[in-house]
Every structure is written in structure tokens, then in C-alpha cells.
Amino acid sequence: MSRLFFFTVILFFNFLFSQEEIIVDVNPGIEYQTILGWGAPAGLIHQPDNIIDIIIDESVNSLGLTRLRFEIPRREWEDYFNDDGDPYHINWASFKTNKTDKIVKKVILPFKNRVENNKEPFSLYISPSFFNGGSSGSVPPYLLYSPAEYTEWAIAMLIYLRDKYDIIPEYYCICNEAGNNNPFNPKILAEIGKVLGEKLKEMGFKTKIQFPECVDVNSSWNYIKAVENDYEFWKYVGLVSYHLYGRNEERTNIRDFSWKRGLPTGQTEFMGLNVNHLYEDLTNGGVSYWEFYALLDYIKFNNSKTWFSFTPNFWEIRQIIHYVRPGAKRIESISNNSNLRTLAFLKDGKITLIILNKGQISFPVKINGLPDGTYGLSWTEKGVYQEGGLINVKNSQPLSLNIHPDTILTIYPHQKNIPPVIIEWGADPSFLKLPENKINLYVKAIDPEGEKLEYEWKILEKPEDVSLILTSPHSPKTFVSGLTKKGDYVFSVSINDGKNEIFKKVVVSVYDKNQPPQIFDLHNRIPVNVTLPESKTVLRAGVFDIENDPLSYHWSIVSQPPGANPVLENPDKLSCNVSNLKIPGDYIFRFKVSDTFNVVWEDLKVTVYQENSPPVIEEVKIEPSELKLPLSKIILKAKVRDPEGDITTSYWSIKKCPLSAKIYFEKPGLPTTQVSGYFVSGEYIFTITAIDRTKFTSRDVKVSIE
Numbered sequence: 001m002s003r004l005f006f007f008t009v010i011l012f013f014n015f016l017f018s019q020e021e022i023i024v025d026v027n028p029g030i031e032y033q034t035i036l037g038w039g040a041p042a043g044l045i046h047q048p049d050n051i052i053d054i055i056i057d058e059s060v061n062s063l064g065l066t067r068l069r070f071e072i073p074r075r076e077w078e079d080y081f082n083d084d085g086d087p088y089h090i091n092w093a094s095f096k097t098n099k100t101d102k103i104v105k106k107v108i109l110p111f112k113n114r115v116e117n118n119k120e121p122f123s124l125y126i127s128p129s130f131f132n133g134g135s136s137g138s139v140p141p142y143l144l145y146s147p148a149e150y151t152e153w154a155i156a157m158l159i160y161l162r163d164k165y166d167i168i169p170e171y172y173c174i175c176n177e178a179g180n181n182n183p184f185n186p187k188i189l190a191e192i193g194k195v196l197g198e199k200l201k202e203m204g205f206k207t208k209i210q211f212p213e214c215v216d217v218n219s220s221w222n223y224i225k226a227v228e229n230d231y232e233f234w235k236y237v238g239l240v241s242y243h244l245y246g247r248n249e250e251r252t253n254i255r256d257f258s259w260k261r262g263l264p265t266g267q268t269e270f271m272g273l274n275v276n277h278l279y280e281d282l283t284n285g286g287v288s289y290w291e292f293y294a295l296l297d298y299i300k301f302n303n304s305k306t307w308f309s310f311t312p313n314f315w316e317i318r319q320i321i322h323y324v325r326p327g328a329k330r331i332e333s334i335s336n337n338s339n340l341r342t343l344a345f346l347k348d349g350k351i352t353l354i355i356l357n358k359g360q361i362s363f364p365v366k367i368n369g370l371p372d373g374t375y376g377l378s379w380t381e382k383g384v385y386q387e388g389g390l391i392n393v394k395n396s397q398p399l400s401l402n403i404h405p406d407t408i409l410t411i412y413p414h415q416k417n418i419p420p421v422i423i424e425w426g427a428d429p430s431f432l433k434l435p436e437n438k439i440n441l442y443v444k445a446i447d448p449e450g451e452k453l454e455y456e457w458k459i460l461e462k463p464e465d466v467s468l469i470l471t472s473p474h475s476p477k478t479f480v481s482g483l484t485k486k487g488d489y490v491f492s493v494s495i496n497d498g499k500n501e502i503f504k505k506v507v508v509s510v511y512d513k514n515q516p517p518q519i520f521d522l523h524n525r526i527p528v529n530v531t532l533p534e535s536k537t538v539l540r541a542g543v544f545d546i547e548n549d550p551l552s553y554h555w556s557i558v559s560q561p562p563g564a565n566p567v568l569e570n571p572d573k574l575s576c577n578v579s580n581l582k583i584p585g586d587y588i589f590r591f592k593v594s595d596t597f598n599v600v601w602e603d604l605k606v607t608v609y610q611e612n613s614p615p616v617i618e619e620v621k622i623e624p625s626e627l628k629l630p631l632s633k634i635i636l637k638a639k640v641r642d643p644e645g646d647i648t649t650s651y652w653s654i655k656k657c658p659l660s661a662k663i664y665f666e667k668p669g670l671p672t673t674q675v676s677g678y679f680v681s682g683e684y685i686f687t688i689t690a691i692d693r694t695k696f697t698s699r700d701v702k703v704s705i706e
């Protein structure tokens with residue numbers, strides 16, 4: 001240990017007296033938020049099957065992520081058609097689960113198992129999207145205007161996840177980015193939140209509402225202010241979250257408001273995240289959850305998407321989140337030079353300190369307030385991860401270090417010998433096409449204690465009757481020859497620091513011919529559901545080719561309703577506009593892609609629905625006919641009809657009533673409902689909204705009680 005300390009001092013010596021020393025004071029007496037979880041990119045699901053498990057492993061075990069977001073598959077779960085028009089009865093046949101099952105099996109369970117293997121709390125939240133212009137499609141009006149129907153839609157998913165997979169989300173966000181390209185607003189969220197929140201409580205779900213999750217901090221703050229006095233709503237809110245895509249000056253307001261109400265905050269989406277965002281969110285935003293959205297923010301794929309390396313962002317952000325685990329409290333740490341930012345965290349009586357120097361000069365630093373003990377030292381300098389061995393704090397002495405330019409440095413409590421950290425590994429090239437039959441396998445690791453590492457490569461799986469030669473199986477890099485048959489070859493490398501042994505697997509696929517392109521996420525949008533007189537949509541596909549061959553696309557019409565004459569405007573593009581969909585019925589479009597060696601295709605059905613007219617509220621009756629106090633209940637009875645015979649749902653709300661009256665609907669989501677409670681004399685206006693698949697109509701019912 002003393003040898004390593006000596007090494008560290010020498011390492012920093014050259015820089016040591018270059019400038020005046022900066023003082024960093026760590027003060028565990030002042031505590032801020034508790035860290036609850038670090039979130040993973042929602043896009044994990046879109047990665048190729050053969051690489052997803054490796055990405056999840058690195059995301060959980062190296063980067064330290066513990067949280068996932070699940071977007072309800074909107075084009076599949078109950079979507080365009082309401083299940084049965086009764087929000088108090090789930091017609092399970094209308095709730096399609098293929099995609100949900102795939103996401104749970106491919107991402108959520110493997111991720112959850114890894115987090116729980118580390119004895120850490122896994123956390124999940126649900127956040128459906130309703131973008132008018134997105135692949136999700138717009139919100140169906142029955143979800144927007146009937147909080148009872150929305151509640152059924154959400155609860156059905158929670159019941160499904162619980163009963164089938166034993167998964168219970170911590171939070172439910174009603175709309176991803178409410179107000180951004182969708183018709184949600186603060187009042188609608190609060191109305192749904194109250195009904196959903198009460199139902200969750202009643203059914204014994206621990207799930208709380210995550211709110212408002214707007215596109216940026218300032219819009220989120222406006223949403224909060226719009227409903228800040230609606231305490232009935234706030235009692236169901238468990239997390240205040242925001243995205244970062246616009247103006248973000250109001251972070252401290254959101255933080256202070258939330259903390260005052262005992263609520264944690266979270267940053268839950270931005271593409272292009274770096275360590276500065278994390279710092280701002282942890283300090284000004286006071287976040288307890290911080291979440292990635294784009295996988296590319298920390299992973300760099302090779303051209304074939306068969307392998308990846310880590311970006312400098314991965315290592316810089318890892319300097320914080322790998323070491324600061326759920327349950328840690330952020331505590332005060334102050335530097336007397338604003339160019340040097342610091343973060344400090346307390347867990348189990350031990351302190352982790354992070355120093356961020358994003359400037360171009362190095363600084364000598366003196367750190368006060370670290371408890372006596374042994375600390376590990378690691379840093380990422382110009383995007384390169386490095387280990388500095390161990391250092392000791394004795395007799396409450398300050399610790400002197402030098403922070404290099406463009407460096408994020410972590411001083412963490414060293415509690416036991418730590419296994420080597422793998423920086424990169426893989427095969428080069430990452431796959432082979434016969435007759436090529438040789439590759440290089442490589443791994444690069446460093447040990448936190450600076451221990452000498454030993455390597456051993458092994459063959460785990462190979463096709464029969466193949467003999468492979470590994471030229472240097474005990475080196476970080478080895479050449480392998482003899483991959484002469486097609487199939488998957490699985491290698492493993494063990495890395496041993498004398499006390500811990502870790503393993504990595506490398507899978508090399510050998511093909512005997514060019515591989516066809518893969519089509520994914522074939523869909524139409526803008527709009528997703530076409531109802532006349534709307535007569536156009538956009539056909540979209542995603543394609544991936546492992547050899548990165550130049551690709552050509554072709555959309556065509558396979559079948560259409562009699563008399564139809566749709567026009568494909570740009571059939572040679574990935575995204576093709578189709579117009580003149582003037583006849584209702586099913587249109588089958590074919591998307592074909594060629595890499596010049598292979599042609600593959602998939603078909604997409606687009607249904608065009610007949611023109612729709614809104615439901616009609618034919619009559620409303622009130623019982624009793626004599627409305628005289630004392631009165632403890634009345635019954636509202638509406639008769640709703642739809643000209644096309646669509647499934648309709650309805651929702652009752654109170655538009656106006658005397659201030660001192662306290663009344664509530666027994667079943668506001670049914671045409672007939674009892675209204676109970678405490679009535680006083682005065683004027684009451686009840687509103688019923690009747691909703692079919694695309695339209696709604698409302699009627700006010702005025703009642704005088706004497």
C-alpha cells in the first residue's frame with residue numbers, strides 16, 4: 001500500500017507547485033438529496049440480440065446503472081379501439097402483449113437480475129408516448145378525455161407486469177413530454193393523476209405518479225406551477241422529473257419546490273448527455289434519479305454493429321455514477337476556485353469525492369474533511385480512464401493532489417481488493433466471411449490497486465472438427481487461426497489480479513456468404529391511424545446490414561380495397577409518402593431491400609377507416625325529479641348513441657357547484673352514475689363527455705338544488 005501511495009505522490013509531483021493551492025472542504029454535516037438510481041437508455045431494446053446482453057452487463061456492472069424506463073408499445077397494447085367502452089371492466093383480448101413480452105424478456109429481466117445480483121435496488125418506470133408526429137401515434141381521445149379509461153389502460157399494464165413477470169414499477173408517468181407535439185396539459189395530467197393515483201393505492205400498488213416529465217426544465221416548472229395547489233393530485237406524486245431539450249434555467253426552482261414537499265427529482269431524458277449535465281442536475285436540479293436516453297451517449301458501435309467501445313463520456317460519467325451508489329447522500333463540498341467543481345457523497349459513514357476540472361490548466365488541491373482511512377484514486381483525463389492506486393488519510397490530515405487539465409477525478413473509500421476494470425475487449429475483425437479464417441482477440445484492463453494482471457484465453461464453443469490455434473493465449477492480445485467452418489465461435493478471456501478473476505466472452509460469427517439486410521420497425525405514421533377524410537400516411541422502415549453494403553429500397557402495393565388507387569410518392573426511400581388512400585379498407589404495402597447479394601422484404605398493413613362522426617348524447621335524466629335538501633345522492637342517467645355503432649365511452653365531471661358542497665361521482669366513467677356526498681343549495685353544472693374512436697361530444701346538465 002505504501003509503495004502505491006509513493007507512486008501517486010511522484011505522479012503528481014511535477015505539477016505540484018505550479019500554482020496556488022486550491023482548498024476543497026468536505027462537510028458531511030450538510031446533507032442534500034439521496035441518490036435513488038441511475039437510468040439506462042430506453043433504446044436498449046433496439047440493439048441486435050447477440051450484443052444486447054453484453055451491453056446490459058457493461059451498463060449495470062461497469063457504468064453502474066440501476067433503473068429502466070418502459071414505454072408502453074402504443075401501436076399494439078390497447079390502442080385505436082377502446083376495449084369495451086366500460087372503464088371498470090378489462091377486456092383482456094384487446095390488450096396485445098407481444099412487444100411488451102419481448103421487451104421484458106430481452107431487456108427488463110436481464111437488467112433487473114444483474115442489478116439485484118449486486119444487492120442493489122432495481123427501479124422501473126412506465127412512460128408512454130403520444131406524439132402526433134411520432135411512431136407512437138397520437139393519443140386516442142378515450143385516453144385523453146376519460147381519466148377512467150386512461151386508468152384502466154395503465155392499470156391493465158401494471159396488472160400484466162405484476163402477474164406475469166413479478167415486476168412492479170416505482171413510478172408511472174402519464175405522458176412522456178406532455179405538451180410537446182401532443183394535446184396533454186397540466187390540468188389533464190392532474191385529473192388523470194388523481195383517478196389513477198387513487199386506483200393504484202386502492203389496488204395496493206406501490207407505484208406513484210412521476211410528473212411532469214416535460215421536454216425541458218422550464219416547461220416542467222410551468223406545469224408544476226399550473227397545478228401546484230391541487231393537493232389532491234400531489235398526494236399521488238412520487239417523483240418530479242424533467243427532460244433537457246430546451247431552456248433549463250429553472251432547475252433550482254423545481255428542486256426547491258420538490259424538496260419542500262418531500263419529493264425527489266429526476267433528469268430522465270436528453271440526447272447528448274455529458275458530465276456537465278450530470279453535475280448541473282445533481283447540484284441545481286438536486287436529482288435523485290439521472291437517466292441516459294441515447295445509448296450512443298456512452299457506446300460507440302463498430303460499422304457492423306457487432307461490437308462496441310466506450311466513449312470518453314462513458315468514462316467521465318462513470319467517475320461519478322460507478323462510485324456513488326443508490327442510498328448515498330450528497331453532502332456539501334466547497335472549492336475556493338470556481339474552475340474546480342466538486343461533488344461529495346456519504347454512504348455507510350464513508351465519503352466519496354469527485355473533482356471536476358474541465359479547464360485547460362492543472363491545479364494543486366488540498367482536501368480537508370475526508371475521514372481517516374484508505375481511499376482508491378481513479379480519474380479520466382482527456383477521456384482516458386486511469387487508476388492511481390491507493391492513498392491514506394491519517395490523523396485527519398488534509399490530502400494534497402494535483403488535478404490534471406480536462407480531468408474528472410474520484411477519491412473513493414477502498415473497502416476490499418477490487419477486480420481489474422476492463423477498458424476494451426473484442427475481436428478484430430468482429431466477424432469473418434470464409435475463406436477468411438483468422439482474427440485477433442484483444443482485451444485491455446487496469447487494476448485499481450495496480451496489481452500485475454495475468455491473462456488466459458480459452459475456446460468455449462466452436463463448430464465440430466475445427467482446430468484453432470491461439471498463438472499467445474496468455475497475452476492481452478492473441479492471434480487465432482483455423483476458423484475454417486461457418487458458425488459461432490465463443491472465446492473467453494480471464495483476467496486475474498492474484499486475488500480476483502474476471503471473465504469476458506467474445507463471440508465471433510463466421511459466415512459462408514454475404515448476410516442479408518435486416519428490416520426492423522416497419523410502421524406507418526403521420527397519422528398512425530388513417531380515418532377518412534384523411535387520405536395519406538408515411539411508410540417507414542429501419543434497415544441494418546452487417547457488411548455495411550450499399551442498400552436500395554423499394555416500396556410496392558401488394559393488395560388494396562377494390563377501386564382504390566393509392567400513390568406511392570417516393571418508393572425508393574426508407575420513408576415513403578403514400579397518398580390517395582380514399583377508399584376505406586386494408587392496404588398491404590411491401591418494403592423490399594437489396595444489398596445487391598440478397599433481397600429481403602416485409603409487408604405492412606395499413607387500414608383506412610371510414611369517415612367518423614361523433615357520438616350523440618340523446619338524453620340525460622336526473623333522479624330524483626324533485627331536488628330538495630336534505631339530499632345525499634342523485635343519479636345521472638345519460639343515453640349515448642353512435643351513428644357508426646362505434647364503441648363509445650363517457651365521462652362525467654363537475655363544471656360548477658357551490659363552494660361548500662362536497663360531492664363525488666361513484667362511477668364517472670359510465671353513462672349512469674350516482675353522485676353522492678354533501679349537497680348544499682345552489683346551482684350545479686355536470687358535464688358528460690361521450691367519446692368514440694376519434695371524436696367526442698359534450699353536454700352540460702344544469703341542476704338547481706333548493
Ligand SMILES: [Ca+2]
Pocket residue numbers: 083084085086087088089090091152
Ligand atoms: Ca374496459
Ligand SMILES: [Ca+2]
Pocket residue numbers: 417418419420447448449450451497499500
Ligand atoms: Ca485488484
Ligand SMILES: [Ca+2]
Pocket residue numbers: 514515516517545546547548549595597
Ligand atoms: Ca449484406
Ligand SMILES: [Ca+2]
Pocket residue numbers: 612613614615642643644645646692693
Ligand atoms: Ca362514431
